[in-house]
Amino acid sequence: MSQHLTVVEHPLVQHKLTLMREEKTSTAVFRQLLREISQLLAYEVTSGLAMTTKTITTPMQDMEAPVLDGKKLALISILRAGNGLLDGVLELIPSARVGFVGLYRDEETLEPVQYYFKVPTELEDRLVIAVDPMLATGNSSVAAIDLLKKAGAKNIRFLCLLAAPEGVERMKEAHPDVPIVTASLDERLNDKGYIVPGLGDAGDRMFGTK
Structure with a gap:
């Protein structure tokens, strides 16, 4: 993936x-749609994966057939809303290794604070796909990518459902080597940091909380 932002149309x-x-x-329908859309987005974010071949036997003959090459990729959910995207992607790539990054926003400084970090080993040899439905201010996404790079990740892609121009710019500035795949580049952020027109709080809508 060469371009920084891909909008899946x-x-x-x-x-x-x-x-x-x-x-x-409803919450139930929202969750189901999120699972379905994440599979379609996964198709795009995994394009260009390294391939090799292996010899197989079809009912007709032996052949050299294409298979994925290299270490199994790593899916990293940025908690908590990332789990909704994670489920769908995992259905498509069940052999992927899974990790979690937990961040919350300090209400006074508005900066992300880490509370959980558990990721697969050998990140430097894996394609790492970080998932979070909303790329709003970009602060937590940038912080999560910082942590993944510290843990050794070199080949990272970021998958989200919605992105705001402000978040895309912040990511591009901090991590120009991390391509973003999204379903929509929305208009802007409002004064509370929500994406407009957006869809509200993805975590609340997914888990039925307010």
Whole structure:
């Protein structure tokens, strides 16, 4: 992946995203849509994976057939909302190694504070895909990528459902080597740091909390 930002404009992605944005969509339906859309986004974020071949036997003959090369990729969920995207991607790539980064925002400084970090070994040899539905201010995403790089990750991609221009810029400034894949680049952030038009708080809508 060469470009910094990829917006997936596939009709199914856009249709499902519209249903997710609607205020009247229930928690159960929201969760199901998130799982479905994350699989479609995973298809895009995993494009260009390294390939090799192996000899297999079909019912007709032997052949050299393409398979993924290298170490199993690592999926890193940025808690808590990242878990919704993680589930769908894991269905598509069940052999992936999984890690978690827990960050919360300090209400006074507005800076992200780490409370949990558990990731697979040998990150330097794996493609690492960090998932979080919302790229808003970009502060927690940048902090999560900082931690992953400290842990050895060199080949990182970031997958989100919605991005704000401010978050994309912040990521580009801090981590220009990390491509972003999203379903939509929305208009802006409001004064509370929410993406507009957005879909509200992804974690609250996914888990039925307020």
